[in-house]
Amino acid sequence: xxxxxxxxxxxxxxxNGQQVVEVYGNTVxxxxxxxxxxFPGIKQGLFDESGKxxxxxxxxxxxxxxxxxVLAKPVKDGDELHIIFLIGGG
Amino acid sequence: MLTTDELERYDRQIMIEGFGEEGQEKLKxxxxxxxxxxxxxxxxxxxxxxxGVGVMRIVDHDRxxxxxxxxxxxxxDEDIGKSKIDSALEKxxxxxxxxxxxxxxxxxxxxxxxxxxxxxxxxVDAMDNLPTRYVLNxxxxxxxxxxxxxxxxxxxxxxxxxxxxxxxxxxCLYGGVVPGEEFPVVGVTPAVIGCIQATEVIKxxxxxxxxxxxxxxxxxxxxxxxTELKVKKDPNCEHCRHLASKE
Numbered sequence: 001x002x003x004x005x006x007x008x009x010x011x012x013x014x015x016n017g018q019q020v021v022e023v024y025g026n027t028v029x030x031x032x033x034x035x036x037x038x039f040p041g042i043k044q045g046l047f048d049e050s051g052k053x054x055x056x057x058x059x060x061x062x063x064x065x066x067x068x069x070v071l072a073k074p075v076k077d078g079d080e081l082h083i084i085f086l087i088g089g090g
Numbered sequence: 091m092l093t094t095d096e097l098e099r100y101d102r103q104i105m106i107e108g109f110g111e112e113g114q115e116k117l118k119x120x121x122x123x124x125x126x127x128x129x130x131x132x133x134x135x136x137x138x139x140x141x142g143v144g145v146m147r148i149v150d151h152d153r154x155x156x157x158x159x160x161x162x163x164x165x166x167d168e169d170i171g172k173s174k175i176d177s178a179l180e181k182x183x184x185x186x187x188x189x190x191x192x193x194x195x196x197x198x199x200x201x202x203x204x205x206x207x208x209x210x211x212x213x214v215d216a217m218d219n220l221p222t223r224y225v226l227n228x229x230x231x232x233x234x235x236x237x238x239x240x241x242x243x244x245x246x247x248x249x250x251x252x253x254x255x256x257x258x259x260x261x262c263l264y265g266g267v268v269p270g271e272e273f274p275v276v277g278v279t280p281a282v283i284g285c286i287q288a289t290e291v292i293k294x295x296x297x298x299x300x301x302x303x304x305x306x307x308x309x310x311x312x313x314x315x316x317t318e319l320k321v322k323k324d325p326n327c328e329h330c331r332h333l334a335s336k337e
Contacts, residue, residue, distance in 0.1 A: 009312065010243060055266030056264075056267065063319050064320045087243040087268065089243050090218040090242060
């Protein structure tokens with residue numbers, strides 16, 4: 001088994017339009033590392049130059065926010081992650 | 091008290107279980123503030139007007155541009171160059187003359203927001219940028235006014251309802267700011283999200299159903315999928331932490 005990441009529409013330009021990506025890892029951070037390994041272009045959208053998660057991104061694990069220790073949040077097989085990009089259009 | 095005309099006009103919604111004449115009277119007494127007369131503000135104002143809210147104040151400072159017309163259905167070809175407020179008012183007052191509409195051409199800022207929302211029962215967030223949404227969020231919390239959030243990007247939209255002191259607020263949901271303000275969007279997305287916001291407003295006023303509180307609704311039009319994420323009150327939220335004791 002693995003973990004699935006549901007990629008919000010903004011980030012699908014980095015995943016060849018894929019909405020759901022299967023990743024491996026025991027923390028949110030490790031899962032994102034695996035995502036970057038599969039789709040290197042997404043790194044610039046997810047992390048700033050110092051390697052911190054961009055402040056316009058939220059990660060949810062099984063529908064609940066991973067805030068505040070987002071990258072260290074443990075995950076297990078079968079979990080579902082959502083990457084949410086902050087939007088403000090109207 | 092509803093008039094004979096009102097009883098006929100709103101007959102189909104009065105028929106809804108739990109709505110009734112009492113619900114319609116509540117709508118008639120309600121004063122709704124709508125921030126923005128654009129993509130979201132168009133469906134929100136049209137459907138709340140059609141539903142028979144008592145007073146509607148709509149605020150915007152922009153002028154109609156050609157590039158607005160794919161989604162801002164209150165504004166038409168003939169309105170290009172007009173203020174959005176004049177254009178909106180002209181259409182809205184023809185839809186339902188029983189509603190008092192106040193259209194204000196002004197930019198919403200930290201300086202004027204409390205004055206603009208004063209005496210209103212609900213605030214609908216139909217803005218096109220996050221900084222002003224945060225200004226409205228703070229004002230709603232300060233004045234204890236329910237706040238109905240909606241936002242769009244491309245085929246994606248989001249909505250959440252905020253009850254000050256009881257539920258997570260917009261700042262609990264979002265910590266940052268978006269780089270750049272020009273966003274892609276197809277008109278059907280704000281139509282969907284604006285109707286969800288208007289639905290929440292009607293439910294709140296009438297007092298039926300379950301509100302979209304502590305839940306972020308995500309609409310993915312490309313896959314025609316709705317997803318819900320749980321949102322918790324952030325005890326360190328810079329906007330609402332002082333309201334924690336009201337829970």
